[in-house]
Amino acid sequence: MPPTPPTDEELNTLIRARLALVGIDLGTLPVSDPAAPVDQTRLLSSVRGFLRGTPPVVSAWAIAPDPRLAQQVAPPELYPSITATRTAGAPR
Amino acid sequence: MSGPVDVSLDRRAFLTRMAALGAAAAGGGMLAASPAAAAPRLPSNGWRDDLLRRLSRPEAYAPSVRQEALDDPTECTIAEAAELIRRGQLSPTTLLEAYLDRIARFDSTYQAFNTVLADAARAAAAAASARRPTCALDGIALAVKDNYFTAGVRTTANSFIFEDFVPPTDATTVARLTSAGAIVIGKTQMGPLATTRATTPLGVVTTVNAWTPGNRATNPGGSSTGSATATAGRLATTSIGTQTGGSITAPSNAQNLTGLKPTMGRASLNGIIPLSYTRDHPGPLARDAKDAALVLTAMAGPDPADFRTLDLPPLPDLLVAATPLSGRRPGVRWPTRVGVIPDFTAGTSPTALARRALLDTLSAIPGITLVDVPLPAEWSLLTGAAFNNVRLPERTEPFLEFLRQDLKLFGVSLTGWVQGLFLSGDEFLRGQRAKQVLLERVLFDLFSTCDVVVQTSPVPFDIVGLPEIAFPIGFDPAGVPIGTILGGLPYAEDRLLAVAAAYQAVTDWHLRRPPDPVVAAARSAALEDAAGGTPLVLTAEEVAELSE
Numbered sequence: 001m002p003p004t005p006p007t008d009e010e011l012n013t014l015i016r017a018r019l020a021l022v023g024i025d026l027g028t029l030p031v032s033d034p035a036a037p038v039d040q041t042r043l044l045s046s047v048r049g050f051l052r053g054t055p056p057v058v059s060a061w062a063i064a065p066d067p068r069l070a071q072q073v074a075p076p077e078l079y080p081s082i083t084a085t086r087t088a089g090a091p092r
Numbered sequence: 093m094s095g096p097v098d099v100s101l102d103r104r105a106f107l108t109r110m111a112a113l114g115a116a117a118a119g120g121g122m123l124a125a126s127p128a129a130a131a132p133r134l135p136s137n138g139w140r141d142d143l144l145r146r147l148s149r150p151e152a153y154a155p156s157v158r159q160e161a162l163d164d165p166t167e168c169t170i171a172e173a174a175e176l177i178r179r180g181q182l183s184p185t186t187l188l189e190a191y192l193d194r195i196a197r198f199d200s201t202y203q204a205f206n207t208v209l210a211d212a213a214r215a216a217a218a219a220a221s222a223r224r225p226t227c228a229l230d231g232i233a234l235a236v237k238d239n240y241f242t243a244g245v246r247t248t249a250n251s252f253i254f255e256d257f258v259p260p261t262d263a264t265t266v267a268r269l270t271s272a273g274a275i276v277i278g279k280t281q282m283g284p285l286a287t288t289r290a291t292t293p294l295g296v297v298t299t300v301n302a303w304t305p306g307n308r309a310t311n312p313g314g315s316s317t318g319s320a321t322a323t324a325g326r327l328a329t330t331s332i333g334t335q336t337g338g339s340i341t342a343p344s345n346a347q348n349l350t351g352l353k354p355t356m357g358r359a360s361l362n363g364i365i366p367l368s369y370t371r372d373h374p375g376p377l378a379r380d381a382k383d384a385a386l387v388l389t390a391m392a393g394p395d396p397a398d399f400r401t402l403d404l405p406p407l408p409d410l411l412v413a414a415t416p417l418s419g420r421r422p423g424v425r426w427p428t429r430v431g432v433i434p435d436f437t438a439g440t441s442p443t444a445l446a447r448r449a450l451l452d453t454l455s456a457i458p459g460i461t462l463v464d465v466p467l468p469a470e471w472s473l474l475t476g477a478a479f480n481n482v483r484l485p486e487r488t489e490p491f492l493e494f495l496r497q498d499l500k501l502f503g504v505s506l507t508g509w510v511q512g513l514f515l516s517g518d519e520f521l522r523g524q525r526a527k528q529v530l531l532e533r534v535l536f537d538l539f540s541t542c543d544v545v546v547q548t549s550p551v552p553f554d555i556v557g558l559p560e561i562a563f564p565i566g567f568d569p570a571g572v573p574i575g576t577i578l579g580g581l582p583y584a585e586d587r588l589l590a591v592a593a594a595y596q597a598v599t600d601w602h603l604r605r606p607p608d609p610v611v612a613a614a615r616s617a618a619l620e621d622a623a624g625g626t627p628l629v630l631t632a633e634e635v636a637e638l639s640e
Contacts, residue, residue: 018513022492028499037294037504038632046507046636050481051514057478058519061526076524078370079400080531081557081582082357086403 147227151411166326170383174228184220184231201609204321208278216275230273235328238279241363263363265391280318286367287639289314293503297628305609313343337640338550341562345575352384356557360395368486381593385414413586416597423458424594431465431542446566446574468533475552482523488512507636531556547577561588564601
């Protein structure tokens with residue numbers, strides 16, 4: 001049975017903890033100020049949306065149906081065009 | 093018995109970098125400009141001679157100069173100006189003063205520039221006017237996006253973080269262009285930290301589309317907005333920008349320009365403020381394919397300071413590529429299959445109509461064949477929002493120190509930089525594996541039956557680092573330009589230029605220029621948004637949605 005999706009408050013706790021762990025002070029923003037470019041309320045909302053929309057999709061993507069075989073496919077590649085070109089003539 | 097295979101690395105570049113970073117630390121973070129530090133360490137194997145030879149070929153010069161360009165030098169393409177300079181009919185000083193005059197009259201409306209370097213440019217133009225031109229770029233006025241380092245000149249990335257930053261060196265690509273004689277006329281407005289269309293760091297819209305200077309609501313494209321507006325508005329002969337998620341192709345399409353985003357590694361990123369290490373690409377926003385070829389020829393090449401540029405296929409002759417066949421065998425330089433993706437012409441919008449006309453024109457060019465191509469498996473997923481967001485930690489990491497200082501330093505652009513803290517390492521790695529899978533499907537599925545492919549979004553090819561060219565294909569009923577994007581195989585900028593040049597040989601969209609702004613009326617209109625009365629401002633939510 002899949003876990004219960006986190007609530008807004010649970011995600012806010014995660015967000016605050018993560019920021020604190022890397023030394024980022026959320027308090028440098030006003031708590032709630034519609035005139036400010038960004039405030040804490042809107043930033044938390046934005047990051048909650050990101051957390052709900054991006055990690056689950058990326059994490060759930062299956063490279064191959066059998067994960068034991070998926071491990072053997074497509075090592076991570078920062079610059080695929082460069083590597084593909086440099087290795088185009090490599091002996092096999 | 094042979095000896096061990098010991099790899100010998102280049103120690104000099106390493107020592108130079110460490111010395112520069114150590115000097116910055118000792119100086120409290122301020123990098124003082126000094127002559128010794130002014131020049132990036134470019135290859136010492138005669139690269140400049142090779143560059144000047146390339147840029148002096150007959151194909152670098154216009155075979156004829158249009159009457160409009162003879163009447164007004166700001167109308168010139170690079171190739172036309174170079175031809176007139178070579179003939180002695182135009183001096184770099186005269187050309188520069190014509191642009192400075194237009195900047196003085198119109199940039200209060202266009203708002204294309206952050207910094208205008210009038211004195212330095214005049215000195216450079218005077219020197220260029222006093223010598224025989226070294227190549228086609230010698231004496232040409234160049235606008236530079238304000239995320240490229242320019243030695244001794246404020247480089248802000250339109251941000252609070254860099255508002256007082258004066259780099260000690262030029263970006264490698266700037267050094268290459270100026271070594272060929274290009275004259276930096278100024279630094280251009282851009283989306284803050286290279287995110288959206290140009291705004292202030294707090295989101296107030298600044299730079300306008302040169303085609304609708306009285307209406308700020310018309311999107312001028314971003315984030316290389318000022319570069320596009322400067323070239324389109326005839327405030328410079330040409331300009332350079334960067335692209336991470338469309339920032340060369342989008343403003344080029346919005347302002348009737350030919351923008352070329354080369355393959356990752358084709359041009360050095362050394363000395364360019366990063367947005368995403370794996371997706372930033374420097375390139376030209378130019379008036380036509382030939383001009384784009386001229387600028388990229390100067391920018392491209394191996395750079396010891398950027399390993400991404402090393403051990404790649406040599407740069408082909410882009411100037412020949414951008415010269416269509418004429419005479420007895422007119423047409424595209426090499427037989428080319430143009431892939432057409434599903435729904436490219438769907439609908440009845442002006443863009444759809446322009447795309448249909450584009451395909452009709454392309455199919456009539458000798459040597460070009462249209463081919464319907466399906467999109468690869470999982471295209472929408474692997475190029476959609478979630479996998480596109482995998483880039484976000486790349487912008488967060490180099491800016492961690494500033495996030496710790498004060499979140500307000502990021503102004504209206506903050507949310508993307510904070511979101512990048514919330515992708516886990518395993519998700520980032522899965523995203524890099526997805527890039528490899530996506531590239532394989534693009535190369536072996538999408539390109540199995542075509543040589544170039546039309547695009548409806550620049551993002552997929554930005555994700556995998558493939559080249560794209562944007563060029564004009566028409567106008568909508570309101571007179572706003574419509575453009576298209578073609579994507580190519582790795583390091584096939586020559587193929588892309590050849591197709592664009594062949595299209596431009598039989599069309600004239602790229603020759604059209606916007607009328608000059610009516611300054612008084614445009615200024616008051618530009619201060620109002622669609623509702624009237626208040627400046628146009630992008631919110632943080634809009635920035636997050638639109639951000640590169």
